Amino acid sequence: MSENGGNPSLSDLADLNRIVHEPARLAIMALLYVIESADFTFLINQTGLTWGNLSAHISKLEGAGYLEVEKSFKGKRPSTTLRLTTQGRKAFHDYAQRMKQLFKDVPA
Amino acid sequence: MSENGGNPSLSDLADLNRIVHEPARLAIMALLYVIESADFTFLINQTGLTWGNLSAHISKLEGAGYLEVEKSFKGKRPSTTLRLTTQGRKAFHDYAQRMKQLFKDVPA
DNA sequence: TAAAATACTTTGTATAGCAAAGTTATTTAT
DNA sequence: ATAAATAACTTTGCTATACAAAGTATTTTA
Numbered sequence: 001m002s003e004n005g006g007n008p009s010l011s012d013l014a015d016l017n018r019i020v021h022e023p024a025r026l027a028i029m030a031l032l033y034v035i036e037s038a039d040f041t042f043l044i045n046q047t048g049l050t051w052g053n054l055s056a057h058i059s060k061l062e063g064a065g066y067l068e069v070e071k072s073f074k075g076k077r078p079s080t081t082l083r084l085t086t087q088g089r090k091a092f093h094d095y096a097q098r099m100k101q102l103f104k105d106v107p108a
Numbered sequence: 109m110s111e112n113g114g115n116p117s118l119s120d121l122a123d124l125n126r127i128v129h130e131p132a133r134l135a136i137m138a139l140l141y142v143i144e145s146a147d148f149t150f151l152i153n154q155t156g157l158t159w160g161n162l163s164a165h166i167s168k169l170e171g172a173g174y175l176e177v178e179k180s181f182k183g184k185r186p187s188t189t190l191r192l193t194t195q196g197r198k199a200f201h202d203y204a205q206r207m208k209q210l211f212k213d214v215p216a
Numbered sequence: 217t218a219a220a221a222t223a224c225t226t227t228g229t230a231t232a233g234c235a236a237a238g239t240t241a242t243t244t245a246t
Numbered sequence: 247a248t249a250a251a252t253a254a255c256t257t258t259g260c261t262a263t264a265c266a267a268a269g270t271a272t273t274t275t276a
Binding site for chain 2: 030049
Binding site: 130132157158160161164165168184185186 | 263264265266267268271272273274
């Protein structure tokens with residue numbers, strides 16, 4: 001917890017989860033949080049990321065234990081299916097709570 | 109606007125304001141958004157940043173036109189007073205709305 | 217008057233995101 | 247039959263930048 005009585009999250013912002021915080025990964029996780037599972041190509045379309053970038057971010061999320069990567073074949077072509085792990089869901093949820101708390105008093 | 113009918117902010121996340129997005133600067137701006145003005149030392153205490161880092165982030169925010177830096181003397185010692193510009197307040201506010209929108213359906 | 221403290225700024229390094237190029241297999245065109 | 251294009255990715259290289267450490271200048275205390 002912070003030393004700051006008023007706002008519980010200011011000096012604590014330093015240790016915000018950088019894996020989740022990166023916009024590209026935030027988009028990936030937000031999507032997978034609600035739709036449960038999606039393949040690589042679908043994520044390309046939804047996020048607007050390039051193949052290279054999505055690949056790199058997926059590796060990062062996988063390395064963090066946030067993403068489960070399942071490689072298979074659809075017909076004769078390879079297909080990669082992604083879904084959040086329990087740990088990944090928790091990380092996203094925690095991040096969301098932090099952010100909601102931080103901005104809760106900023107009016108529309 | 110995004111091509112995505114359902115979620116209005118997923119592919120748009122890519123162009124999220126990186127100046128505001130960085131946790132250290134998010135802390136600085138969140139603080140100045142509510143207390144209007146603060147000096148360098150106060151920000152050090154509240155954010156937990158080092159002198160070097162705070163200095164660098166202030167330069168960045170100033171360069172973006174988000175922060176007004178006023179140097180003066182308190183007694184014989186120098187003092188730096190910071191406050192958000194109108195543009196800075198708007199940038200923080202816009203960022204807050206984006207985030208609130210993104211997480212609005214994630215329950216506690 | 218030497219040492220420590222205040223209030224910063226500048227520099228150096230290591231990480232990491234993005235774009236471009238590379239890889240492998242498959243499908244279409246000629 | 248084979249060359250070109252497409253699909254589905256991964257790897258590499260460059261650039262930006264955040265953080266830490268060192269540097270600067272003035273002032274106060276021992």
